[in-house]
Amino acid sequence: MTIVITLPDFVPDEARRIEALLQRGDVDLVHIRKPQATEREVAQLIEQIQPVWYDRLVVHDHHALALRYGLHGIHLNGRHPVPPPAWHGALSISCHSLDELARCRQQPFAYMSLSPIFDSISKQGYHSAFTASDIAAARAEGIIDQRVLALGGVTFARLPEVLRMGFGGGMILGDAWK
Numbered sequence: 230m231t232i233v234i235t236l237p238d239f240v241p242d243e244a245r246r247i248e249a250l251l252q253r254g255d256v257d258l259v260h261i262r263k264p265q266a267t268e269r270e271v272a273q274l275i276e277q278i279q280p281v282w283y284d285r286l287v288v289h290d291h292h293a294l295a296l297r298y299g300l301h302g303i304h305l306n307g308r309h310p311v312p313p314p315a316w317h318g319a320l321s322i323s324c325h326s327l328d329e330l331a332r333c334r335q336q337p338f339a340y341m342s343l344s345p346i347f348d349s350i351s352k353q354g355y356h357s358a359f360t361a362s363d364i365a366a367a368r369a370e371g372i373i374d375q376r377v378l379a380l381g382g383v384t385f386a387r388l389p390e391v392l393r394m395g396f397g398g399g400m401i402l403g404d405a406w407k
Contacts, residue, residue, distance in 0.1 A: 230340065230378060230398035232287075233405040234260040241272070244277030250405060251282050257386070260304055260400070262289040272297075287321065296340065300338065323380065326357070326392060327367050330377065340402050343373065345381025346391070357382065361394075368395035 233250050235243070251257045258288040259282075259323030263271055268291040275298050277284065288295050292313050295303050303312045312320060319339040324330040334349050346364075347357050358381075367373045375397035383391060383399035391399045 230257045231255055231385075232258045232260055232378065232400045233397070234400055234402040235261050236402070237262060237264055239266070239274065244274060244388065246333075246406075247278055247286075248282055251285055257398075258285050258287055258301060260287045260289060262277045264290060264308065264381070266290070268294065270302070275344075281363070286356040292316065299311050316397050327359075327372055330367075332371050332374070334372065338376070340378055340397065343396075344379070344400075345395075346379040346394075347382025347387065363392050 231270050233256050234250055235247070238388070243280070250259060260273060261274065263274070271291050273289065275283070275294060278286070283298050283300050286300045287304050288300060289306055290306045292303045292310055294300065295318065295380060296315060302321060303316060305312065305320060320337065320344070320378045321340050322333055322338055323335050323342045323344065324352050325344060327343075330341060345357050346359060349385055364373060373395045377396055378398050378400050379391040379394065379396040380400040383401050384404035385401065388399050
């Protein structure tokens with residue numbers, strides 16, 4: 230699975246760029262992550278995207294928008310750790326340690342991310358937190374499997390490496406928007 234995460238700030242012609250990413254055929258979902266945006270601003274972005282793509286969008290904030298527009302999923306985070314009561318779609322979450330990932334695996338998440346796997350492209354000074362042996366051990370223990378996606382420094386070119394490491398795919402931010 231390949232997921233692209235939006236930049237935190239709005240960019241020119243972003244809706245068309247999101248559609249182009251989804252049309253490529255190698256991107257499964259786009260996560261709309263705009264932590265400083267208002268609900269109305271995020272809604273305006275969604276409304277600029279053709280509705281045919283709504284089932285491939287996930288929101289990190291303003292979760293009610295997922296219900297309103299029939300989006301694919303909701304990504305839980307520290308700002309919004311609980312989905313709306315009426316939500317029955319896909320849920321995902323980000324983990325930043327193997328212990329946190331092991332705990333999250335007990336929940337009904339469609340997928341979880343683990344980061345940072347590589348040095349970040351979009352966040353200066355955000356370096357890999359795991360050695361190759363850490364990842365191999367977690368894979369052997371069943372902590373890393375197809376439900377876990379690599380995040381942090383993941384590029385389209387690195388996706389085959391991520392799959393060889395045992396992840397179910399990757400989440401891409403910086404490489405998708407440069």
